[in-house]
Amino acid sequence: MVNDWKRQLDALHAGLVRRDDPAAWVTEADAVDASLRYPHIALRGPVFGVAVRDPAAGPEWRLLKRVSDGMPQQARDSLNSYLWFKAKDDTEDPGARRELLAAVSVLEREPVDELEVLGVRYRVARGEEFARSGDDGLEPPRPTDVEPVGASWSVRRDVPSPDEGFVLDAGREDGLIAGAMKLALRDFAYTGPRFPAKVRAESVRATRTHPHVVLLPVGFGVAERNEHGWRPRGALMPTPHDARRMLYDAMTETWPLVHEFSEDEKAAYAKAAKRFRAAGRADEARVGDTLYRICRIERMVRLGPDGPEPPRPSDHDEYGPMKMHPTMDADGTIHYS
Template identity: 35%
Template sequence: MTTGDGDAGGRLFPDDLDRLDPVGAVRFADACRSAVAYPDLVAVGPLFAPAERTGDGWRIVGACDPLPGGAREVLADVLADRAALLGLSYEEATAYLAAARHLRAAPDDEIGAAGSRFRVVRVEQFVRTGQDGPEPPRPSDPDPRPEVFPVPPARPWDVLRDDPGADDLRGPLLAALSRAGREPSRAYRTPVPLSPMFTVAERRADRWHPSGRLHDLPGGARTALATYFRHVVPAIEAPDPTARAEYAYAAALLDDGSRRNGVEAAGRRFRIVRIERVALAGPDGPEPPRPADARMR
């Protein structure tokens, strides 16, 4: 198909249209806008996650934990559950159970079982900030409308690809870690992005403070904040009737389907904040916990 105007080649569509990734293009444009609006990258501490070696990288197989020992417990549970799967041989099931018992007794961050290789992976967390504070969710982040998905579909586990193609992140991420006093190991310098997560932050004393757990989707953080306004504040903080009405109104705003990312109530200011997560990889895969991480509490 051709056109007479508006296309120097006289074509309505480019020849390589089948190779274009429109979703990827939108996300890239979002990332470029974010780098301008929120230019500062701040390291906010690591998490740890169990991962399994796959054909093209490492697949996260369980929830993140703030401590290496917690991630080992998660991995032990994953292995014990896998031993109960139908179709396994006796030897495979026994191997998974033995690996689960070993992880619960010894502080090892890598183990093999039934021909598979597992590792506890260190995941760095970052927040982008700008003049108006921390970055909220981006338009291209998954954020299903509650009226369409009352229970959002489960997000698939991340895969840390062997060839992540994220070298443009290397300089800013390593610099942010150095500023935070967590100089990266020379053995693990390749950034491998994971899906972002989301939390609630409150503005106090001219600074934003995270005040909740991590959520897979922005809607989960909004629901948690609305629950805090409706149930926790009246029960624990005992606000006066005027403030109680303001909290109730803020909760209704969060539930109105507009997917807002900021709200104020009783003189307090809250925001849904985007948390970037990145693993650092080397020739043997993603970075495991560091010796100093064992002292984390």
């Protein structure tokens, strides 16, 4: 195994040298520095999305919906909606619409993780979300992480997820440090008494059934540190600025309303938010004893001979399938009652 790792790392290094790309070298140096400053992995847990294998697009599995849902059923629901709107808007063929709606009907009744519709395979894909950590906590954005052009604090942007259309290719050249990370994660499995025996066993089994690792596009989020440690706050965002904007909006709008802040709390959060925004690319905001940090979030998906790993039996759902949209006939008529 050690010799295998060395051969693969040597190949990654040779590829980096061959490209002779100064920007790639700077990014790689940034990744090396981050691996030294934040050498540990802080595991958040499983996340779920939807992958698709469409012969018209090629033989590879690609992501249809971003891998960020906390439960498999959320991903099934997103596939339900995707197929319903595809039946509504993307076809005039009653036969094709009937097949799409039959798949929707299955998703309304059963917690299925794979369907084939009109020759296209859809699968709920399971990933793992994690962040790097060091002596000062979770890793913030790196200098080489891409920021949006014309970043705004006032204009809301509809930013597509970089997951959408992402090809799940275990052989992708992601760089030397990322390649080393993929090799290290091949044997990653849950350990320790905080995980039930069934969860640990399924995790070990996955290293055999789905041995290859794909690193998904990096995301960014907000983490809160208090006396109990770090915990995530909010959704996964595509750029550091989008995460900063999310934190600013939360401090000035969302949290005061949801948590029914007192006037003193509103004033404290408004003052902290103003300082945070004025700093431009700040990655931390503090309110009293609570620290908020913009964090770099990484995710992986396991691949086997037949594609991405689906949910495991021990993955938890808080609710089951349900009817999400009005009934539609094969001719496209929608019934609202």
